[in-house]
Amino acid sequence: MTTTETTDAQEHDPDARGLRLVPVLLALTVVSGIVDAVSYLGLGHVFTANMTGNVVVLGFAAAGAPGFSAPHSLVSLGSFLLGAVVGGRLSRRHADGSRRTWTRVTLVAEAVLLGASAAVAFAAPGATGTVYTLIAVTAFAMGLRNATVQKLGVRDLTTTVLTMTLTGLAADSRLGGGAGTRSPRRTASLLAMLGGAVLGGWLVLHHGLGIPLLITALTSGVLAVTASGRE
Structure with missing residues (x-):
């Protein structure tokens, strides 16, 4: 295919424009590592991205292990599942359309949710309600994204x-x-994932919850603007 033919194909195929899904999903994996660092280190030993770990943590809490909270884990699980339900509906709604559009809609929503979480963390860092809000909102965002990633099937x-x-x-x-x-x-x-966890852990330990959450929101926002539908 000549350069002209390639350009023409890209102009008629919106999925061919932008950053391929593989680097996008790798960047989102970094975001997941940061989110779980925020939730586990800063929100009372609960995961909001990794639900496998969260189910185990719920078991620890149910057994009475110190330092773990069953309400925190249940809020995380419930919010994640609700996000996945919404993500499933979005996936079906856009199933016959452009993967690029579908991916970008999800990433815009994730960026907004994580940005809202950052704003809450900056505004009321020590409040009890802040902990539950951050757990619920970040878990919802991760459920929404995971449903989309599963349907994309990379x-x-x-x-x-x-x-x-x-x-x-x-x-x-x-x-x-x-x-x-x-x-x-x-x-x-x-x-x-390891890099995201290291970065997120360092930021939480030295700068609190707002900055790492802001970084995740900005990253998701940039990916929303640049993502294509190509693998």
């Missing part, structure tokens, strides 16, 4: 859960008897 990039990614990385590696052809993407996902 392999090895869930943006929040790494158990199956790590399993595939090991089982499909040359050491495990596989070809290892998908190892770079899986490794990138692992490093993105």
Whole structure:
């Protein structure tokens, strides 16, 4: 295909314009690491992006382990599920349209929700209501995004859960008897989550909750503007 033909194709296909989904989802994985650092370190040992961990935390709380809160975990789970319901409806509404539009709508919503969370964290950092508000809003945002990511179906990039990614990385590696052809993407996902957790943890410990939440909102906003529908 010539340069002119490529340009013409991009002009008629909105999904062909912008940043591909793979780097977008990797950036969102970093955001997830930051969000979970905020929630676990700053909101009472609860996860709002990683629901696998949150279910385990709920079990700890139910068993009476100190430092864990069943209400916090239940609010997180309920809000995440509500966000996923909304995300599922959005996915079906845009199923026959452009993936670019569908992705951008979700990321705009995520940016707004995380931005609102940052505003609350700056305005009333020590209030009891702030903790529940931040848990509910960030969990809702993550549920909304996860429903969209699941429907997009980009392999090895869930943006929040790494158990199956790590399993595939090991089982499909040359050491495990596989070809290892998908190892770079899986490794990138692992490093993105780790990097987000390190950054988020450092920011929470040294600067509170508002700044890391603001960073996540700005990142999601930039991705909303630049994302395409291409893998």
